[in-house]
Amino acid sequence: MPRLALLAAFAGLLLATPTAxxxxxxxxxxxxxxxxxxxxxxxxxxxxxxxxxxxxxxNPKMKAIDAEMTMTGD
Known part of the structure; x- marks a missing residue:
């Protein structure tokens, strides 16, 4: 049973991380x-x-990747 709880907690961490x-x-x-x-x-x-x-x-002169990171928190 503890393994299942650990696995569920790990899955929750994966879902909570910001998108790449x-x-x-x-x-x-x-x-x-x-x-x-x-x-x-x-x-x-x-x-x-x-x-x-x-x-x-x-912000058209800004780098697109920087804009994406600003809006997603990456």
């Missing part, structure tokens, strides 16, 4: 990321993806 960054091009600006249409393929939840798009629209 989905934007892989570290040099891509927000403006270029939005133009490329890559934002339509987000693996983030719809609410998080919308926050990233809005943040990028407001």
């Amino acid at each position: 960054a989905q934007i892989t091009d570290r040099e891509l600006s927000c403006a270029d990321w939005l133009k490329s249409g890559a934002h339509k393929k987000s693996e983030h939840s719809a609410a998080v993806a919308e926050k990233i798009r809005a943040f990028c629209a407001a």
Whole structure:
């Protein structure tokens, strides 16, 4: 029985961790990321993806990966 509790606790930790960054091009600006249409393929939840798009629209010169990390807490 203790193993099952430990396994359940570990699974809870995995689910509670922030999502990994989905934007892989570290040099891509927000403006270029939005133009490329890559934002339509987000693996983030719809609410998080919308926050990233809005943040990028407001900060087009910022690196897209930095905007993503700002909005996801990674």
